Each structure stands twice: as structure tokens, then as C-alpha cells.
Amino acid sequence: MARVILPQALADRFGGEVQLEIEGRNVRALLAALDARYPGLGQELEGKVAVAIDGEIHNDPLLEPVEEQSEVHFLPRLAGG
Amino acid sequence: MKRHISTTIDGEALEFLSEDGQTLLDALRDVLLKTGTKEGCGTGDCGACSVMLDGRLVCACLVLAAEVEGASVETVEGLAEAGELHPLQKRFLEGAALQCGVCTPGFLVAAKALLEINPDPSEKEVRYWLAGNLCRCTGYDKIIRSVLDAAADVRGGAG
Amino acid sequence: MQYQAVQTLEEAVESLSRAGGEHLPLAGGTDLLAQRRAGRIDPKGVVDLKRIPELAEIVLDDDGYRVGAAVSGAELGEHPTLGQDWPGVVEAAQLIGSTQIQGRASMGGNLCNASPAADSVPALIAAGALCSLVGPSGRRELPVEEIILGPGQTCLAPGEIVAHFRLPRPGPRAGDAYLRLIPRTEMDIAVVGAGVSLELDADGLCTGCRVGLGAVAPTPLRLDEAQAILVGRRVEGSVLDDLAAAASAAAQPIDDMRATAEYRVRVVGVMAKRAAQIAATRAGG
Amino acid sequence: MSDEKKFRWVGTRPIRPDGIDKVTGRAQYGADFALPDMLWGRVLRSPHAHARILSIETGAAAALEGVHAVMTGQDLPDLFAEKAAASGGHDDSNNLAHNVMARDKALYHGHAVAAVAATSREIAERALELIDVEYEVLPHVLDIPTALAADAPLVHPDRVAQGIENPEPSNIAKRLEMGHGDPEEGFAEADEIIEREFSTRPVHQGYIEPHACLAQTTPDGRVTLWSSSQGHFMVRDYTAKLLDIDLSLVRVIPAEIGGGFGGKTTVYLEPIAVSLSRKSGRSVKMVMSREEVFRASGPTLGTRIKLKVGVTREGVLTAGEATLHYEGGAFGGSSVGAGCMTIFAPYAFPHVRSTGYDVMVNKPKGAAYRAPGAPMAAFALETVMDELAQRLEIDPVDFRLRNAAKEGTLASFGPRYRRIGCVETLEAVRDHPHYSAPLGPNQGRGVALGFWFNAGLQSSAGVNLNPDGTVTVLSGNPDIGGSRASLAIMAAEEFGIEYEHVDVMVADTHAVGYTDVTGGSRVTFATGMAIIEAARDVMGQLCKRAAAVWDVDAERVSWHEGEARLDGGVEPAPLSLAALAKNAGKTGGPISARAALTARGVGMGFGAHICDVEVDPETGKVDVIRYTAVQDAGRAIHPSYVEGQMQGGAVQGIGWALNEEYVFDGEGRVENPGFLDYRIPVASDVPMIDTVIVEVPNPAHPYGVRGVGEVPIVPPIPAVVNAVHAATGVRFCDLPLSPARVLARLDEAQSSGSA
Incomplete structure (x- = not known):
């Protein structure tokens, strides 16, 4: 089970949980599981946010693999100069 | 009205036609296609268009093309002689004194003008002489060092 | 925009008069061409004055210096004695823009541009410079401080041009200086400027002085109160504070994007004080 | 990768491949291209900060001799309006389309409203004067307090904020929140709490080259663009999308x-040049004037940050809380997200929360500016850190070291840090002679720490082996500051050949695979990885060719120092790259490789700067008299260009701190759209910028590279401001520290007796 940490603002809207334990091999599977638990949440996150998996930030993370013990954070996307 | 201009640019006698109100910078770039001289502002505030006019450092954007009738203009494109780089050009390359490079032509022409009248400038003299040449990439450090190094080269006869 | 280069004063006056104000005189062009590019002016033509000998030369005779109105800042700096005799005037002219601008910009252009913040004008006022004007009705001579009437406005008649400036030979214990405040070290328009020239006697007491202030009123100012404050005294201590206070009191600046009026009032005094110290040092005080 | 590995080229300072072109005037920048049939395009821009466009009459302009095309917003497709309306106004493509040219409303002073193409610039200018636009001037909002006022005019009356429950239309484009723990709990544990409010003004990147392009179109719909940008694939994709x-x-x-x-x-x-070219059937060149650059291209805009930080008596941070408002310009899209993410990033905060608001105002659409959003946030935090250190009587560097983020620290923006060099950077500051050098009267010293993520993103590269043994590398990233040199170094290092035998070409969109912009400090890191991958592919092919020549199993051949060796030995005589390249045709054909990747494992960057200033107490003028920049580069591939990034960023930050700002008049017009009154530092304003490159290699990169280009603009503002405090005893919370503002605050402090 990966540990998923939601952005505060979204967590408030979706029942106030910030950290969740979710099963899934990649980010897409995590999003699907999230969506099953909180309808609309997975869709809201998909394509709009970046994901940090064990400290590494990915901007287009959909197929990014997630390990059993991974810590997954959803973050705003970044621009660079 | 088009005006016929005879002038010398980088040692070469040239004739061209220019609109009366046209600046030397526009004539160089748009008529003669000598685009080595850059425009950063068009109002004399950035120095990217620095050229020598009859031995005097000027902004080509603040000179009318008509004013160079019979005069001699030197641009960055004439700095290297017969393929041999000027010591300033060499030092700018070795010293990484350019990043984007668009201010570089102006800096080189202005620095050459300085070394011609002051072959042993202090850091402060170089900084004030070049205050009209804006660079946004380098923070000036490597430019100033390269000019000082080139001055030493010129004094030592390396040029 | 038409371009015409003239060789004589007569030609220049005739040409400009004929154009009825639609053609502008061109000296260094560093203000004219920048303003044109920025869309603030759109003259139909320019008359290039740089080939007229009187405007292009510096002559030293028994009366002092005759400095052509179109002489560039760089040429002023290269003159063998002008910078020793009138260091403040030369410094002020050389603060106008970059080295590149110095290759072209002239005191005549700086004056006729009629900016309250023109750097060379307070120094020329302090130096007691006279201006020789030539126009359709002949030649006349006016003190520099009488030329500018307001921002962008001069007393020049249509077709009239500044031919040269006259600077006296300074006395043996005289000195001048010009200082300005700008946010950077170079490449700015003066937030305030102050020019001071003074003479000392053998004891170091001031025997005569003039002070010009820039960017604190619609025109550069002559600070007449300076005489009463400095003459007969050493240029130091509370005398300098009094000068600073008088400069601040005379200032009637505006708020603009370059500074607040309040700041200008404060700092013009500081500049006047510091310029007076430098001038006194140069005078041997 | 072992730290002891000896490099031949990495870490050396060879001359950049494009150097000669750039010192001789041969290099062609955006405005340097010309075609025989070329017209000049010019843009008519709104004279108002906010106005409805009632009508545009272009007939007289079109009739002017020499004018070949006139266009308005009506000539551009409005492809995204529906999607934007459905999403509450949030559609980036729609924003971009409407920023390129106004449709029903002009949203800032300088917003494009029409354009012409004519045979000369002068004719085009005259034609612009003949275009008659009827405006209904609308009330405008220029800053955050006005934009948030209850009765504020709305920049987009139909737009509602993202991230707010049941929002009403407002000038807030977006709200976001992040953090961990419970700040209230943390503040309860604190012995000292400081709360301050900070503001910054709009500033421009101030690049010396104005935007420029040349467009050529053909009747069958093909488009060729010569364009100066940070990414030609970005130009291609945006232009194609909008049209x-x-x-x-x-x-x-x-x-x-x-x-x-x-x-x-x-x-x-x-997109305008392409439209004008299509309308006129001629190629069209467009070059912005400097005034247009200031009025109409994207600066980074004003910010207001409210910040509260708690700390124990021992100097351990307990909590941080920040509310950040960032102006995004006429369409929103500010960097407030990055501001929220970076503000507490350099330190270990047990409890932290930041809340951000992206605010729309009638100013140009903001664009990225070097570590977007971070310098303003660092200004706030590092100023408060300085004040906390002072209150606790702890050395400011020691105080930072006690709290510095390290591997495993839970970052304020979410994840745990991997290997980072924050501590090593601060230690280098503490140990630098500058930090303990004596100071004179009216002088003061400030330090500050800065953080930036750096980016990976998508890169493609090609490596072509030439028959003479030289190598041509294709990159998809414009070289903005010497990246051709760092890419060539890595290729030469991989192959084990002479640096001079590698040339790097920035290839056009038809010649190399998709590559994201030159931005996010990513080129040496990410495109470098693609080049390394392609080079390794080529070396693999070379080993196979050698195996074929020797008639052995390919597994027995490996690549060492520029040659293929059998079982790593000296017999048979190894085959050099040149020998293999020469015979490539006989051993299977030409050898080349491509690599395309999304770069993983970006190395986050930290920098800390030391700044000495002298303040003139009578005029308020601040002079920077000594400056040292320290930064973890992971690995400096070409140290000169790493130093150059550090020095350039430092000076940009000094300008931001001291004198740079947009000035708007009461009508919302930019008063200082030029380099005379928008004061970027000139050479005589600054001292030499000393640099110390710290190298804590990024484990995810073959050479340990971290991005370096953006970090250096993060610490300078607070470093300068802290130095001014040290010199004067006065803390500044509003930028810039121009002489008039400094003097006013010195007077205030004196009259209240606090300094």
C-alpha cells in the first residue's frame, strides 16, 4: 500500500483526509482508486497536478510506477524560467 | 527622399541609398545587412549598437545614416583582422564573458575604444567606461575581467 | 525626415527660419533622435550644425573660453586646459549619458532640450557662463540661466540657435564642481543636481560664489542666497549646512516617477553642500 | 558514481562551440534574418489599461501605399472560447490567444489590438496611426488591494476562482493551500514569533534582445518561422494551436x-506574423521595440506576502504560516503556486501552511522569470529568519544551519528531500573569508539562502558519427548561456575524444525530436542526459562493429577512452573511434543514434549569498560593495558558465532589490518603458561577484548535475535587504530599496528613535 498525501485544499473538500493508504502499481491506478473512494477527485487531479513519488517530482506522472512502500504527494505544477 | 551615402565601413569603401530619417543602425542592419551590430533599445540606453564613428565611440541608433557621408565607421564585424581575432575577442571567449551574446558586439567595440586611449585601465575605469553597455546575463564580472586581461595582452604586444 | 548639413551659421539660421519650426537643429542628436524614436517628437527635418566651425571648436583667448555649442562631451574632456580650469563644467557635461552618448552629446543640445534636470546647465550657471545666440535678427548674449523658460521651453526666437558658451578664465584660487544624485552610478537622469563655483582668498575665505540647482523646479535655478551665506566665510561646518538649507528652501520640485518632491528638497541640499566642499578643495581651501 | 572518478573534460573550461560567431557578429539572432519579399509587421497597442473595443476601422490603413495586410482580433480564430466559458474562464490556450491579440476588451496598456504589414517599418508605423479604434474606457484595477476590494471592477466579469468553494466572480483566478502539521500547535511551542508583511513590485526580465521573428507561409498551408525564443518547439506548438x-x-x-x-x-x-504573412502572401518580419517589450511582454508582477514564523529559544523552528497574493496580470497565471511551495522549502518546519491567491489586474500577462515565484517568497522568509537570528542572538548562518533541510527532511511542499546540498552550501558560506571580513562605517553584511526545484521535462537529442571521427550532436534547446559547451563536454567525455571533435547544433523542429523549453535550469541536466544516452547507444554500435571486425562476441568488446577494446585488453590493438568511423560504411553503414526522454531524478538546488552594502545616510543610496555567491551545482560541467549563471542571477537580484520596478500612472499606463527609467544594474553599479561552487552530486545524473540557472536569483533580495538592515538598523519589507524610500525609512526610524 502506497501512502498518498493530498493537497490541503482538496483534502478539505473530500472529507478532510490528508493521508491515505492506497493500492496501485502506478499513478494512474492510484488516481482510479482515489476516484472510487471520492468520486470526482481522481479526475480532478489527473493532468492538472504534478506528483512526487519518494521525493522525486514528475510533471506527467500517469504511468509512473509506485512501489509498495512509496510516499506519493500531489503538488501544483511548476513552470521554470 | 533617398540619399546617396559614400562611406567607409570596417575599412571598405561603400555606397548605399538611405532614407533621410534612417539611423545608421537601421542602414547597417537593413540596407547593408550588417547585422552584427545589434539593437537593444533604439534610444541610446543599452549600447548594443556601439560603433566607432571617425574614431569616436557612439550608439549607431543615435546617428543618422546621412551623417556618415564621408566618414569612417567601424563595427564588431571589422574587429578581427584577416581572420585573426582581436585580443578582446579571444579573452571574451576564454573568459566566458558572454552568455547569450547579444550585448557582446557592443561591449567589444566599446572596450576596444577604451584600450585605444587607455591601455592600462583600472577595474573602476573599465566599469565606468562600459556603463552604457547593458548586459543582463553575466553580472559583468567576466566581462570586466576579460577586458582587463585583454588590456594586459595588448600592452604585452600579444595583439 | 529631411536631413540637411550646413557649413555656416547664416545657412543654419536661414534654413531653420524658412522651415518655420518644423525643422529642428541637430547637434549630437542624442536627445533628438531618442525622443523621435520614442514618438515624442516628429520633426519634418533636421539641420545638422556640427560642421559649422564656431559650434565645433573650443577657443581660449584673453577673455576666456569660447566653447562651441555642438562640441561633444568627449571633446570637452580632451581639451588640454578646460578640464583644469572648469572641472565642474566638464564633469557635468560628461555625466550626460554613457561613453557612447559622450561621443555626440553637446552642452548646446543639453541646454536647448530645456529639461529641468539637464546636467550641464546648473554647472554652467554656477560658472557664470554666457550663451551666444545667433538668429534672424543677429547675435545676442544671455546668461545661461535665462535661456530655459520651462520644461521643453526656451527663450530662443524661431530660427535662433545657440552658437557658443563663454566661460571666463578662473582666478588663481577658484574651483567648481557639479554633483547629482541618481539611483544608479551612471545612465540616469538627475534626481537632483547642484553646481557650485567659488573663489577663495589667501586665508581660505570665500570671496565669490555661484550655485546652480537642477531638477528641483521647472527650470534649472541660480541660488542667489549662496553669496550671502558663503562670502567672507570658510567653506566648512555650519556654513555648509546653511548652504544646504538654502538650496532645499529654494527648491520647488514635483513628485514624479524618479523621486518625490520631499526627497528632492532634502537631497538637493546634500548635493549643494558636497559640491561646495569639492569646489573649495579645488580652489585650494 | 564514484567521486574519485577522474574526468578529462567535465569540470574544464573549453571555449564554447558558438563562441566565434558571437564575438564576430556572425551569430544570427531573432531580428537578423531577412528575405527578399519581406514585409515589416507592426502592432497597434491599447493606450488604455482597460477598455471595451467598440469598433476598429482599418480601411484608411489598408489603403496606404505600401501596406499589404491589416489584421485585428477578428482575423484570428477563437478556438477556445467555449471551453473557457465552460471552465469558469480557465483555459490557458484561450488566455494565450486573447493575450496575443485583444478581442472584445483591451486588458492592459500595451495589449495588441491590431497589426499591419507594409514594405517598410516607417510605412507600417504610419499605417498604425490610420487605424481608428473606438474604445469605451473601463475602470481598471492595478494592484492587489484594489483588485480584492468588495466593489472592484472585474478584469473578467465572468471568471470565478479555482480552489474556492462556490465562488462568485472576482479578480481571484485561483486559490491554493499546502502544508503539513498544525501551525497553531507549532506556534504554541514557540518562544519567539515574528509576523511581517512584505510587498514587491512588477519587474521585467530585462533581456537585451527584444522579441523578434520572421514568418514565411505558402499557399498550401506550410509555415516557416525564424524566431528567437527559449524553445522553438514551444513556438511551433503555440503558434499552430492558436491558428x-x-x-x-x-x-x-x-x-x-x-x-x-x-x-x-x-x-x-x-501568430500575428503568420497571419499577416497569410493575408499578404509575403514573408513578414516583426521586431518589438524596447517600449513594446516593457509594455506588452510578460514581466513578473507585484506580490504581497504575510508571513508568521515561530522558533524556540534554542533556535529551532516550530511553525511557519504564510498567505501569498501574487498578481498574475490580465489573465491570472501568476507564480504563486511556486511561491507557496518554496517559501518554507530550505528548512525543516514541523508545522507549516501556505495559502496562495493568484490575482488578476490590468497589467500585462505575467511570464516566467527565473525561479518563478521564489525570489519574492525568499525575500519574506529570509528577512524574518535574519530578524529571528538577531532576536535570539544567534549567528544568522548558524541559525540557518540548525534548521537546514537535508536528506529525509519533510519538505514544506510535500515530499521528503533526496540528497541535497543545503547544509554544505551554508557551511561554505560560514567558512568563507568574506563572511568574517571587517566592515567600515555605514556598511553592513547580509546573508540569505535560496531554493529552487529545477526541472527535468522532455528532451530529445541526436548524435551523428562523422566518417572522420568527429561527432555532431543535435539538441532541441536554444543555447541561452553556453549550453552547447556543456553538452559538447559531456559528449566528448562519454566518447573519450577531443572536445574540439564534437560540435553541437541547435536543430530545428523538423530535424530533432520534441524538446521542452530552455527553462527550469534543465538543459545541461535533461538534454545532457539525452545526449549521454544517444552517445552510449553509438558506443554500443561501435563495439558491435569492432566485434564484427575481430569476429568475436560483441559482449567481449567494451568502450574505453575513445576506443573499442577486446575484453578490456590491449590485444588485438584497440580500434579507435576514428578508425571505426572511417570504416563504418564497410561494417554496416553510417552510425548515429537518437535519444528521447523525460528526464527523471532532477536535483534540487540551494544557493546562499553574502552581500556587503554601504548606505549613504544623507541620500539613502545603497551601494553593493562586496558580494559572494555560493551554490550547490551537483557537478559543474563547465565551471565558467556555472559561475556566470551565479553572477548574472546575483546582479539581477541586486537590481530587483535596489531599483527595478514598473511605475504606473493613475490611468494604469507604464511610465517607464525603457532602459533609462527601468533601471537594471550597469557595470559600475556592482562589484566583482565572487563564486564558490559546492558539488554535492545528484545521484540520478550520470555526472551528478543539478540545475544551476535559477537558484542564483533567489537569495540576492534578502541578502541585500539584510545587509541594509545591518548597516542602518532598519528592516525593509517593501521593494525596491531606491534612495528615496531608504531615506524616508531612515528618517522615520530616527524620529521614532528605533535606529
Whole structure:
């Protein structure tokens, strides 16, 4: 089970949980599981946010693999100069 | 009205036609296609268009093309002689004194003008002489060092 | 925009008069061409004055210096004695823009541009410079401080041009200086400027002085109160504070994007004080 | 990778491949291209900060002799309006389209409203004067308090904020919140709490080269663009998207780029130039004036940050809380997200929360500017850190070291840090002679720490082996500051050949695979990885060729120091790259490789700066008299260009701190759209900028590279401001520290007796 940490603002809207334990091999599977638990949440996150998996930030993370013990954070996307 | 201009640019006698109100910078770039001289502002505030006019450092954007009738203009494109780089050009390359490079032509022409009248400038003299040449990439450090190094080269006869 | 280069004063006056104000005189062009590019002016033509000998030369005779109105800042700096005799005037002219601008910009252009913040004008006022004007009705001579009437406005008649400036030979214990405040070290328009020239006697007491202030009123100012404050005294201590206070009191600046009026009032005094110290040092005080 | 590995080229300072072109005037920048049939395009811009466009009469302009095309917003497709309306106004493509040219409303002073193409610039200018636009001037909002006022005029009356439950239309484009723990709990544990409010003004990247492009179109729909940008694929994709053209029909040829700093990561002129070219049937060149650059290209705009930080008596941070408002300009899209993410990032905070608001105002659409959003946040935090250190009587560097983020620290923006060099950077500051050098009267010293993520993103590269044994590398990134040199170094290092035998070409959109912009400090890191991958592919092919020559199993051949060796030995005589290249035709054909990747494992960057200032107590003028920049570069591939990034960023930050700002008049017009009154530092304003490169290698990169380009602009503002405090005893919370503002605050402090 990966540990998923939601952005505060979204967590408030979706029942106030910030950290969740979710099963899934990649980010897409995590999003699907999230969506099953909180309808609309997975869709809201998909394509709009970046994901940090064990400290590494990915901007287009959909197929990014997630390990059993991974810590997954959803973050705003970044621009660079 | 088009005006016929005879002038010398980088040692070469040239004739061209220019609109009366046209600046030397526009004539160089748009008529003669000598685009080595850059425009950063068009109002004399950035120095990217620095050229020598009859031995005097000027902004080509603040000179009318008509004013160079019979005069001699030197641009960055004439700095290297017969393929041999000027010591300033060499030092700018070795010293990484350019990043984007668009201010570089102006800096080189202005620095050459300085070394011609002051072959042993202090850091402060170089900084004030070049205050009209804006660079946004380098923070000036490597430019100033390269000019000082080139001055030493010129004094030592390396040029 | 038409371009015409003239060789004589007569030609220049005739040409400009004929154009009825639609053609502008061109000296260094560093203000004219920048303003044109920025869309603030759109003259139909320019008359290039740089080939007229009187405007292009510096002559030293028994009366002092005759400095052509179109002489560039760089040429002023290269003159063998002008910078020793009138260091403040030369410094002020050389603060106008970059080295590149110095290759072209002239005191005549700086004056006729009629900016309250023109750097060379307070120094020329302090130096007691006279201006020789030539126009359709002949030649006349006016003190520099009488030329500018307001921002962008001069007393020049249509077709009239500044031919040269006259600077006296300074006395043996005289000195001048010009200082300005700008946010950077170079490449700015003066937030305030102050020019001071003074003479000392053998004891170091001031025997005569003039002070010009820039960017604190619609025109550069002559600070007449300076005489009463400095003459007969050493240029130091509370005398300098009094000068600073008088400069601040005379200032009637505006708020603009370059500074607040309040700041200008404060700092013009500081500049006047510091310029007076430098001038006194140069005078041997 | 072992730290002891000896490099031949990495870490050396060879001359950049494009150097000669750039010191002789041969290099072609955006405005340097010309075609025989070329017209000049010019843009008419709104004289108002906010106005409804009632009508545009272009007949007289079109009739002027020499004018070949006139266009308005009506000539551009409005492809995204529906999607934007459905999403509450939030559609980036729609924003971009409407920023390129106004449709029903002009939203800022300088917003494009029409354009012409004519046979000369002068005729085009005259034609602009003949275009008659009827405006209904609307009330405008220029800053955050006005924009948030209850009765504020709305920049977009139909737009509602993202991230707010049941929002009403407002000037807030977006709200976001992040953090961990419970700040209230943390503040309860604190012995000292400081709460302050900070503000910054709009500033421009100030690149010296104005935006420029040349567009050529053909009747069958093909488009060729010569354009100066931070990414020609970005230009291609945006232009094609706004004009609804197939990407395969648009070829963008990258010009040399005269500076960008984030400001050239979007399009302004290209879609207009292509439209004018299509309308006129001629090629069209467009070059912005400097005034247009200031009025109409994207600066980074004003910010207001409210910050509260708690700390124990022992100097351990307990909590941080920040509310950040960032102006995003006329369309929103500010960097407030990054502001929220970076503000507490350099330290270990047990409890932290930041809340951000993206605010729309009638100013140009903001664009990225070097570590977007971070310098303003660092200004706030590092100023408060300085004050906390002072209150606790702890050395400011020691105080930072006690709290510095390290591997495993839970970052304020979410994840745990991997290997980072924050501590090593601060230690280098503490140990630097500058930090303990004596100071004179009216002088003061400030230090500050800065953080930036750096980016990976998508890169493609090609490596072609030439028959003479030289190597041509294709990159998809415009070279903005010497990246050709760092890429060539890595290729030469991989192959084990002479640096001079590698040339790097920035290839156009038809010649190399998709590559994201030159931005996010990513080129040496990410495109470097692609080049390394392609080079390793080529070396693999070379080993196979050698195996074929020797008639052995390929597994027995490996690549060492520029040659293929059998079982790593000296017999048979190894085959050099040159020998294999020469015979490639006989051993299976030409050898080349491509690599395309999304770069993983970006190394986050930290920098700390030391600044000494002298303050003139009578005029308020601040002079920077000594400056040292320290930064973890992971590994400096070409140290000179790493130093150059550090020095350039430092001076940009000094300018931001001291004198740079947009000045708007009461009508919302920019009063200082030029380099005379928008005061970027000149050479005589600054001292030499000393640099110390710290190398804590990024484990995810073959050479340990971290991004370096953006971090250096994060620490300078607080370093300068802290130094001014040290010199005067006065803390500044509002930028810039121009002489008039400094003097006013010194007077205030004196009259209240606090300094």
C-alpha cells in the first residue's frame, strides 16, 4: 500500500483526509482508486497536478510506477524560467 | 527622399541609398545587412549598437545614416583582422564573458575604444567606461575581467 | 525626415527660419533622435550644425573660453586646459549619458532640450557662463540661466540657435564642481543636481560664489542666497549646512516617477553642500 | 558514481562551440534574418489599461501605399472560447490567444489590438496611426488591494476562482493551500514569533534582445518561422494551436537568443506574423521595440506576502504560516503556486501552511522569470529568519544551519528531500573569508539562502558519427548561456575524444525530436542526459562493429577512452573511434543514434549569498560593495558558465532589490518603458561577484548535475535587504530599496528613535 498525501485544499473538500493508504502499481491506478473512494477527485487531479513519488517530482506522472512502500504527494505544477 | 551615402565601413569603401530619417543602425542592419551590430533599445540606453564613428565611440541608433557621408565607421564585424581575432575577442571567449551574446558586439567595440586611449585601465575605469553597455546575463564580472586581461595582452604586444 | 548639413551659421539660421519650426537643429542628436524614436517628437527635418566651425571648436583667448555649442562631451574632456580650469563644467557635461552618448552629446543640445534636470546647465550657471545666440535678427548674449523658460521651453526666437558658451578664465584660487544624485552610478537622469563655483582668498575665505540647482523646479535655478551665506566665510561646518538649507528652501520640485518632491528638497541640499566642499578643495581651501 | 572518478573534460573550461560567431557578429539572432519579399509587421497597442473595443476601422490603413495586410482580433480564430466559458474562464490556450491579440476588451496598456504589414517599418508605423479604434474606457484595477476590494471592477466579469468553494466572480483566478502539521500547535511551542508583511513590485526580465521573428507561409498551408525564443518547439506548438495548423506543417528555425530568463517561454508576435504573412502572401518580419517589450511582454508582477514564523529559544523552528497574493496580470497565471511551495522549502518546519491567491489586474500577462515565484517568497522568509537570528542572538548562518533541510527532511511542499546540498552550501558560506571580513562605517553584511526545484521535462537529442571521427550532436534547446559547451563536454567525455571533435547544433523542429523549453535550469541536466544516452547507444554500435571486425562476441568488446577494446585488453590493438568511423560504411553503414526522454531524478538546488552594502545616510543610496555567491551545482560541467549563471542571477537580484520596478500612472499606463527609467544594474553599479561552487552530486545524473540557472536569483533580495538592515538598523519589507524610500525609512526610524 502506497501512502498518498493530498493537497490541503482538496483534502478539505473530500472529507478532510490528508493521508491515505492506497493500492496501485502506478499513478494512474492510484488516481482510479482515489476516484472510487471520492468520486470526482481522481479526475480532478489527473493532468492538472504534478506528483512526487519518494521525493522525486514528475510533471506527467500517469504511468509512473509506485512501489509498495512509496510516499506519493500531489503538488501544483511548476513552470521554470 | 533617398540619399546617396559614400562611406567607409570596417575599412571598405561603400555606397548605399538611405532614407533621410534612417539611423545608421537601421542602414547597417537593413540596407547593408550588417547585422552584427545589434539593437537593444533604439534610444541610446543599452549600447548594443556601439560603433566607432571617425574614431569616436557612439550608439549607431543615435546617428543618422546621412551623417556618415564621408566618414569612417567601424563595427564588431571589422574587429578581427584577416581572420585573426582581436585580443578582446579571444579573452571574451576564454573568459566566458558572454552568455547569450547579444550585448557582446557592443561591449567589444566599446572596450576596444577604451584600450585605444587607455591601455592600462583600472577595474573602476573599465566599469565606468562600459556603463552604457547593458548586459543582463553575466553580472559583468567576466566581462570586466576579460577586458582587463585583454588590456594586459595588448600592452604585452600579444595583439 | 529631411536631413540637411550646413557649413555656416547664416545657412543654419536661414534654413531653420524658412522651415518655420518644423525643422529642428541637430547637434549630437542624442536627445533628438531618442525622443523621435520614442514618438515624442516628429520633426519634418533636421539641420545638422556640427560642421559649422564656431559650434565645433573650443577657443581660449584673453577673455576666456569660447566653447562651441555642438562640441561633444568627449571633446570637452580632451581639451588640454578646460578640464583644469572648469572641472565642474566638464564633469557635468560628461555625466550626460554613457561613453557612447559622450561621443555626440553637446552642452548646446543639453541646454536647448530645456529639461529641468539637464546636467550641464546648473554647472554652467554656477560658472557664470554666457550663451551666444545667433538668429534672424543677429547675435545676442544671455546668461545661461535665462535661456530655459520651462520644461521643453526656451527663450530662443524661431530660427535662433545657440552658437557658443563663454566661460571666463578662473582666478588663481577658484574651483567648481557639479554633483547629482541618481539611483544608479551612471545612465540616469538627475534626481537632483547642484553646481557650485567659488573663489577663495589667501586665508581660505570665500570671496565669490555661484550655485546652480537642477531638477528641483521647472527650470534649472541660480541660488542667489549662496553669496550671502558663503562670502567672507570658510567653506566648512555650519556654513555648509546653511548652504544646504538654502538650496532645499529654494527648491520647488514635483513628485514624479524618479523621486518625490520631499526627497528632492532634502537631497538637493546634500548635493549643494558636497559640491561646495569639492569646489573649495579645488580652489585650494 | 564514484567521486574519485577522474574526468578529462567535465569540470574544464573549453571555449564554447558558438563562441566565434558571437564575438564576430556572425551569430544570427531573432531580428537578423531577412528575405527578399519581406514585409515589416507592426502592432497597434491599447493606450488604455482597460477598455471595451467598440469598433476598429482599418480601411484608411489598408489603403496606404505600401501596406499589404491589416489584421485585428477578428482575423484570428477563437478556438477556445467555449471551453473557457465552460471552465469558469480557465483555459490557458484561450488566455494565450486573447493575450496575443485583444478581442472584445483591451486588458492592459500595451495589449495588441491590431497589426499591419507594409514594405517598410516607417510605412507600417504610419499605417498604425490610420487605424481608428473606438474604445469605451473601463475602470481598471492595478494592484492587489484594489483588485480584492468588495466593489472592484472585474478584469473578467465572468471568471470565478479555482480552489474556492462556490465562488462568485472576482479578480481571484485561483486559490491554493499546502502544508503539513498544525501551525497553531507549532506556534504554541514557540518562544519567539515574528509576523511581517512584505510587498514587491512588477519587474521585467530585462533581456537585451527584444522579441523578434520572421514568418514565411505558402499557399498550401506550410509555415516557416525564424524566431528567437527559449524553445522553438514551444513556438511551433503555440503558434499552430492558436491558428489551428497541423504541427507537421510548421517548421520553426531557432535563432540565437539574446536572453530570456523565462520571458521567452511564450509567444507574442509569431501568430500575428503568420497571419499577416497569410493575408499578404509575403514573408513578414516583426521586431518589438524596447517600449513594446516593457509594455506588452510578460514581466513578473507585484506580490504581497504575510508571513508568521515561530522558533524556540534554542533556535529551532516550530511553525511557519504564510498567505501569498501574487498578481498574475490580465489573465491570472501568476507564480504563486511556486511561491507557496518554496517559501518554507530550505528548512525543516514541523508545522507549516501556505495559502496562495493568484490575482488578476490590468497589467500585462505575467511570464516566467527565473525561479518563478521564489525570489519574492525568499525575500519574506529570509528577512524574518535574519530578524529571528538577531532576536535570539544567534549567528544568522548558524541559525540557518540548525534548521537546514537535508536528506529525509519533510519538505514544506510535500515530499521528503533526496540528497541535497543545503547544509554544505551554508557551511561554505560560514567558512568563507568574506563572511568574517571587517566592515567600515555605514556598511553592513547580509546573508540569505535560496531554493529552487529545477526541472527535468522532455528532451530529445541526436548524435551523428562523422566518417572522420568527429561527432555532431543535435539538441532541441536554444543555447541561452553556453549550453552547447556543456553538452559538447559531456559528449566528448562519454566518447573519450577531443572536445574540439564534437560540435553541437541547435536543430530545428523538423530535424530533432520534441524538446521542452530552455527553462527550469534543465538543459545541461535533461538534454545532457539525452545526449549521454544517444552517445552510449553509438558506443554500443561501435563495439558491435569492432566485434564484427575481430569476429568475436560483441559482449567481449567494451568502450574505453575513445576506443573499442577486446575484453578490456590491449590485444588485438584497440580500434579507435576514428578508425571505426572511417570504416563504418564497410561494417554496416553510417552510425548515429537518437535519444528521447523525460528526464527523471532532477536535483534540487540551494544557493546562499553574502552581500556587503554601504548606505549613504544623507541620500539613502545603497551601494553593493562586496558580494559572494555560493551554490550547490551537483557537478559543474563547465565551471565558467556555472559561475556566470551565479553572477548574472546575483546582479539581477541586486537590481530587483535596489531599483527595478514598473511605475504606473493613475490611468494604469507604464511610465517607464525603457532602459533609462527601468533601471537594471550597469557595470559600475556592482562589484566583482565572487563564486564558490559546492558539488554535492545528484545521484540520478550520470555526472551528478543539478540545475544551476535559477537558484542564483533567489537569495540576492534578502541578502541585500539584510545587509541594509545591518548597516542602518532598519528592516525593509517593501521593494525596491531606491534612495528615496531608504531615506524616508531612515528618517522615520530616527524620529521614532528605533535606529
